[in-house]
Amino acid sequence: GAGGAARGGGAAGSPVLGGENRHFRRDWSTANDIGHKAAARSFADIAAMGAVPTALLLGFATPGDLAVDWVDGLMAGLREECGEVGAAIVGGDVTAAEVITLGVTALGDLQGRAPVTLSGARPGDLVAVAGKLGWAAAGFAVLGRGFRSPVQVVAAHRRPEPPYAEGPRAAELGATSMTDVSDGLVADLGHIAEASGVRIDLRADLLTVPVKLREVGAALNVDPLVWLLTGGDDYALAASFPKNASLPDTWTVIGAVAAGEGVRVDGRRWPGAGHEHFR
Incomplete structure (x- = not known):
């Protein structure tokens, strides 16, 4: 669900953390699919505030023996989903970990509108x-x-x-x-x-x-x-x-x-x- 923050005409989604075997399985999804889905989840959070996605902040932890082509596939999926909305990937930390962990935060533009929140529903709506x-x-x-x-x-x-x-x-x-x-x-x-x-x-x-x-x-x-x-x-x-x-x-x-x-x-x-x- 939506749970980001808005300030100064911009919107920041809640950080989305994806861990192998909890949020994705490599035997069920390709690296490209996993990249697409991680970006999609983050951009949906931005859209739910009424904002247009503009950028994706990326953090990535990986085992040392992870194949380079898997990482390439993941990045390609992230870039392709960014292309769907005209957003850029900015930043990106890569650290070592025992399991693949992907941290993604999306940024967006409210285009002068107030953010739509969870708290405005009224009886009769x-x-x-x-x-x-x-x-x-x-x-x-x-x-x-x-x-x-x-x-x-x-x-x-x-x-x-x-x-x-x-x-x-x-x-x-x-x-x-x-x-x-x-x-x-x-x-x-x-x-x-x-x-x-x-x-x-x-x-x-x-x-x-x-x-x-x-x-x-x-x-x-x-x-x-x-x-x-x-x-x-x-x-x-x-x-x-x-x-x-x-x-x-x-x-x-x-x-x-x-x-x-x-x-x-x-x-x-x-x-x-x-x-x-x-x-």
Whole structure:
């Protein structure tokens, strides 16, 4: 979820630390994929504040026997994701460690707007989402069963595609709060509910489960709605808007803000709301 800081027209995302076997596995993802994903996670944090990503600060710890071509692949992935948003890699410390550890902090430009935070949601606001939900979680489930297909869901886990442009757009549309979905929709909206002192009511019938996720869910005997509600790592954006806001097609209304606390799905608390990486 979003948790960065804004000052002087700029925005800094929370440092993102990725450790081998907790946040990524080299047997599941290429170095290039891991670079893309680390940058994507950081830039989504910036987008959730309503800012445009401008730069990536990098710290990297590595075992001495790590192949140089793996490091080259990682850097290429980071650079390519930076290219997607027109950001630069600045700085970069490399130190020795027993396991690969990647520390990334993104910087952004608020373009004169006030940052969108977690604490501005008000009863009566709409709750909407932009981007994919559940795809990366489905890919994680597939890989965890030892499969490498369907390619679409595995690729979503390996290389997410956050809707970066929708962050600044939401800010322009008057978003009252916003977060990126890194821990899971219910968990990250829970951060908004807590910071804003409100309840968030979601409606399952407004969450469209893609056909591909239905197919994967049937094959793995999993209700795919669970992936949409609790899956992280797609880095979608979830935001609250004034109820009279006119939202573009890129945003889907999935619920509303009410007085109270916590998050409800069809009036009930959702069990096990959080997304755990490889733990």
